[in-house]
Amino acid sequence: MRKNLLYTLLAGILLNGCSKSIDEQNMHYPMLNPTKPDANAGTWKPILLAAANEFACPAPIATTSPDYVIQLNEIKSFQNGISNEERKLVEYWGAGAVLRWNEIMRELVALHNLPPYQNPDGTYPVPSANNPLAYPTFPFANPPYAARAYAYLSASQYDALVACYYYKQLYNRAAPFTVDPTGIQTLLPKSTLPSYPSEDAVVMGVSVEMLKLLFPGDQDYINQRAEEHKRARIIAGANVRSDLDVGEALGKLVASKFITRARGDRAGAAVGNATLWNKLKNDCIARGEIPWISQESPERPPMLPAFGAVRTFLFDSLTMVTAIRPGPPPSTGSAQLKAETEEIYQISKDLTRDQLRIAIFWADGLRTYTPPGHWNYIAANDFANERFSEPRWARNMALLNMAMMDAAVVCWDTKFTYFNPRPSQMDPRIKTPIGLPNFPSYISGHSTFSAAAATVLSYIFPSKAQQYNDWAREASVSRMYGGIHYRSDCETGLVTGNKVGAYAVNRGHTDGAE
C-alpha cells in the first residue's frame, strides 16, 4: 500500500516532466520554390523608383575569373562540415526573404507596442527617434505607426526586387550551383533565374535600412539577422559573395528613396501638441457635439491626432477628403446614438464566452503586432501556400500594406474630424475585457484595416474572398464585443476600408504583374 502510493506519486512527477516544447507555426513554412519564377518582374511598375534602373548596378565579374573561383571556394569552405544548426538556418531563411523580413518587422512592432508611462506631473513623455533607447523607448509602435511601417517595408522591398530582376535579366550571371554543379551542393530548391544580384540580399539590404529608420534602437538585432541571412545563402550554395554584396548595395540605394519620402510624409508631427488637442475638443463643442475625452488616468493626449495628414500611397489628400472620408457619426444627442450605446451596454453586460474569444482573438492590442500585423500574418500563410516568387510576395504585400496604411490615414482623419466619444464615455456602466483605446470612436480602426485587407486579399485570391470578408466582419464586430465601438463605427469602418482597398486593387491592375 505504502509502496504503491509512493510509486503513484513518483510516476506523477515523471509524467509531468515530459516535454513542454511548443510547436511554432512559423517554423513550418516550406522552402521557397515558386510555381512561377516571374523572370520578367524587372518590367513591373515600381512604386517610388522612376524606373527599374534608376540606381546603377555594376556588371558582375565573369564566372571564369579567378576572383569568382575564390567565391566558389568560400561556399565550399562553408559547406565543409555543415552543422545541424547551419542546416536549420538555411531552411529558416529558405522559406523566403520577404516572408522573413516581414516577420522580423512584426516582432519589432510587438516589442515596441507599449504606451509610455506618465511623468510625475501627470503629463506624458513622447518617444524620440533621436534618443531611441532612453525611456520612453522609440517608437511606440501603435496601430497607425505599425500600418505605416509595414507599408514602407513592403513597398521598398517591392521596388528593390523590381530593380533586382531588371539587373538579373540584364547581366544573366548563372548561379554558383550551375557554374560548378559538381563542387557546390544546393541545400535549397534550385532557382532557374540568374543569381546576380541576389534577390535575398536586395530584400535584406532594403529591409535593414527601413528597419533602422523605423526601429533605430534595434540596429544591433537587425544587423545580426542580416548577417545570418547572408550566411544562410552562402551555406546553401545559392549565392556567391558578389551576388550578395551587390544585391545588398542595390537594396540600400532603393531604401534611400523611401527614407526620403518617410522623412517628409508628416508622420513625425502626428503626435500633435496641446494647441491641437484643445482645438479638436473646442471645434467639436462648437459643432454642438459632446467631444471625446481620454478616460485614462491621468488623462492622456489622444493617439497621433495628426496622423490623418500623413501622405498616403494610393490617392491624394483631396481624394481622401472628398471621395473616401465618411460623413459624420450619429449626433451625440441623437436617439440613434443612445440606442447604439444601449446595444453595447447590453452586449458587454452579458458577454458570452464565444464573444469574449472573438474579442481577444482580434484585439491585437498592446505587445502584439497590431491589426495590420495580424493581416500580414494571414497573408504570409496564404502566400507561402501559393508558392509565390519573391517579387510577387513583395508586390502583394505592398498592395496589402499600402492599403492598410492608407486605411489608417483615412481612419485617423475621420476620427479627428468628428472627435466622437466612446460608448463607455456615454455610458460609464460599459466596461471592456480587452482595454479601451485612447482616441475617438468613429470610425473603427479594426474595421477599416480589416476591410481594406480583405479587399486586397480577395483580389489576390478570388476563391477565398468569402473567407477574408467573413474574417473582416468578425474583426469588426469583435470591437462591439469588446465594448469599445458602436455598431455604426464598425459598419462605416468596413465600408470605408473596402473603398481604400479598391485603390490598391486598381494599382494591381496596372502594375504589369497580373
Place this chain on the structure above:
Amino acid sequence: MRKKIRFLLIFCISLQTAIAQTDIDGLMMQKKFFCVGPTAGYSSFKNYWEGTLKRDNLNMGRVSTTNFMIMGNYGVTRRLNVLFGLPYIKTKASAGQMAGQKGLQDLSLWLKWVGYEKHLFKGDLQLMLIGGYSTPVSNYSPDILPLSLGLHSRTTTTRFMLDYQRGHWFGTVSYSYNFRDNVKLDRYTYYTTEMHYSNEVRMPDASQWNFRAGYRSEVIIAEAILNKWTTLGGFDIPRNGSPFVSNNMDATSIGINLKYETPLDGLSVVANGSTVLAGRNVGQSTGFNAGVFYIFDFGKKTKSTNEKDKGKQPKK
C-alpha cells in the same frame, strides 16, 4: 490602454491557508470521517510589482477578488486522506475601464499520506507526502490578467512535509514542486521576450516553501504562516505593460490562521488573513478568509478535526 496586474497567485496562496486540514498543514482526518464546508474570502491590492519595480495603477485602482469555495477532506485511513476544493471567483478593478470576471475556477484534488511517524524528544514527528492535481473546470480566459479567474494551467503538485508537535506547540515545514502544463490562449500569436506563433504558452514550473508554527489543542488552533512562492522561469512585465500568464511571479507572504472547535459536536469555524511582503510580477495583496466546517462520521466515532490531540488513539 489596459494596464493590469496579477492577483491570482497570491489569491491561491491565501486559499490554501483558509482552513485546517488542508493540503499544506500537518493535520489528518480520522478514518471514515468526512469534513466539508464552505469558505468565503476577499483579497485585494493597490500596488503591484512590474518586474521588480513596485507601482500603483490609476487605471485599475484596487484590484479585488472575492471567492466562495467548497472544501472537503475524507479520511480513507488515519494515515491517508483525500481532499478537494472548488472555488467560485469574482474579480473587479475599482477604477478604469477593465471589466471584472466571474466563474468557477479550478478543481483541486489531493492525496495526503503520513509516510513516517515517530515519538521523538517528548513530541510527535510526522513525515508526509502529498500529491495534488488541479484542473480548470470552466473555460475562462487566462489572457485578461489581472482580472482573469486564474492561469488555466493544469498543475500537478508534489509536496514533502515535516510536522512536529510537543504538547500544544507545533511547527510544520513543507516544500512543494508544482508542475504546470502549457496553457492555450484565444489567439495564435503572442509576445513574451520574443514573438511566438502558437496559441500555446509554455508555463514555467513553480516551487513553494511553507512554514507554520503555533498552538494546537482540541478546541483551538492558532498559527503563524510564512509562505514563499517562486516561479522557476518566466519573464518580467515590461515597463507599463500588462501581466502575462507565463510571467516570473514570486511572492513572500505572512499570515495567521485561527480555528475554533465549537461546542456543537463536529462543527468548527476557521478564519485567516495574509499579506504579501515582497514580490515580483504580482500584486501586493492582503486577504481574509472565513469558513464553517462540519464533520460527518461514517465510522460513528467522536468528532474533532484536531486529530492530533484526540489522536493519541491506538494506531492501526
